[in-house]
Amino acid sequence: MADLKTTVFHDLHRELGAKMVPFAGYDMPVQYPMGVLKEHLHTRSDAGLFDVSHMGQVILRPRSGRIEDAALALETLVPVDVLGLPQGRQRYAMFTNDAGGIEDDLMVANRGDHLFVVVNASRKEADIAHMQAHLSDRVEVVPVTDRALLALQGPKAEAALQALVPGVQAMKFMDVAIMPWKGVDLWISRSGYTGEDGFEISVPNGQAVAFARALLAQPGVAPIGLGARDSLRLEAGMCLYGHDIDEATSPVEANLTWAIQKARRTGGARAGGFPGAGRILGEFTDGAPRRRVGLRPEGRAPMREGTVIFAGAEGGEPIGTITSGGFGPSIEGPMAMAYLPSNLTEGALVWAEVRSKRLPAVIAPMPFQPTSYKR
Amino acid sequence: MVMKYTEEHEWLRVDGDVVVVGITEHAAEQLGDVVFVELPEVETQVAKGDDCAVIESVKAASDILAPIDGEIVAINEKLVDDPALVNKDPLGAAWFFKMKVDDLSVLDSYMDEDAYKDLIG
Secondary structure: OOOOEOOOOHHHHHHOOOEEEEEOOEEEEEEOOOOHHHHHHHHHHOEEEEEOOOOEEEEEEEOOOOHHHHHHHHHOOOOOOOOOOOOOEEEEEEEEOOOOOEEEEEEEEEOOOOEEEEEOHHHHHHHHHHHHHHHOOOEEEEEEOOEEEEEEEOOOHHHHHHHHOOOHHHOOOOEEEEEEEOOEEEEEEOOOOOOOOEEEEEEEHHHHHHHHHHHHOOOOEEEOOHHHHHHHHHHOOOOOEOOOEOOOOOOOOOOOHHHOOHHHOOOOOOOOOOOOHHHHHHHHHHOOOEEEEEEEEOOOOOOOOOOEEEOOOOOOOEEEEEEEEEEEOOOOEEEEEEEEEOOOOOOOEEEEEEOOEEEEEEEEOOOOOOOOOOO | OOEEEOOOOEEEEEEOOEEEEEEOHHHHHHHOOEEEEEOOOOOOEEOOOOEEEEEEEOOOEEEEEOOOOEEEEEEOOHHHHOOOHHHHOOOOOOOOEEEEOOOHHHHHHOEOHHHHHHHHO
16 A cells, blocks of 8 residues: 555554554554454543544634634535634534535634634545635635644543643533643644543644653553444444535435534524525425434344345335444444435334345434533 | 364364364454354255355454355354354354265365465465
8 A cells, every 4th residue: 555644643553553554545543452342342431542633634714813704704615603603612514515415524613713623534635625715715724734633532531631631621522722731732622433521632743642652651541443433433323424424415314403503594694605505404494305314233233334225024125225334332232324214213113135134123313322421 | 183274264173074164263363353143054055165154343244155065064053142252262162163064075175274374474
């Protein structure tokens, strides 16, 4: 694999015994010697440290100096209330396209005089180009290339980070703050991709490895790879871009209506005004023909991405497809997400074709595993 | 007792007039934590290369192929209840199935332990 990029933690991953795989153009750790299953359970019982430096960090600085102008500019690309996002707070958003599909999902934070966004690794070049093309008249779009990104997740995350950065325990879920550590600024948010309480921490490249080592030295903190990251986020019912959401799925179909605040909906203060608003707001009123739902297979066989779903045990046409699926170590059973006709609701029985056999699965509420955010 | 190995990382052990089939330590390690095992039905006639059993780990699903022509005469139900046994004791308690074969000399064509060790490097 030539041309794979690496993060600043590459040597540390090797030292920790990681098995490396190509992911979104980067050579990344899929697991450490502990293994995916134990890494997953360790994150839920103690704390896990994830290298997410492949993700894109971008600053949006208003040319006028007024944060409202950056917020209003970004609102032309996302169906989310950015203007109403208070200073020191972060929220989930998605870039939509003219067809009402999703180009990427992201986090956006209000940091007083500018916005800070974090986008997916696989989409960061496209996202940056998209923002530069549409926002540059009002906003300076500045990719942050000299900082790494770590996620620290799990019940022992707070104590571990508090030991290094006194004060983080006062943060609540989706708070953001800039805090010092050994003379450098850490950009910290209380958020993550596991359903656990935890933090995401942007740290300058030069101090990143020392900071990661300091976290790993704290009680209960273990390095966790992409394998467990995927099973943790699936148990938490969170979407993986390019799988559970993509350029063809709308936020309503994807069951992400909670991320579209009243201000941007029909009748709201700034209704519409984002790409694909016609379709998306129309689906709020009329409903979408299909929806992303959770599935719990009745047996023990995992149902993987691409598995076709039928209404009955025999015959009939496919009614949908699984977009993510696997085994949930904490729920001790298989779980999946699928797009299914909207008339099928929680408790409905469907049939998934696994190795030419139809196996029953029930539409189930998500998250599959209860979340433990610090509200 | 002689162990033979296939290129699909299965081990075969002759036990009286039956052949016991499992997966190697190397295969179990590569698969990662096994979370699901599906076994064939007893008395099934299988031909070499048929899909015989399924193993799913946290990462992916893999098929176990019949290593030789024959009849499935026993299956290890313990694996269905406790798939993690495959990682704990792949060469022992985690055997998959036992086959009755017409011609045991077919086993001669498979690798011995040294040859298998060369294969996995």
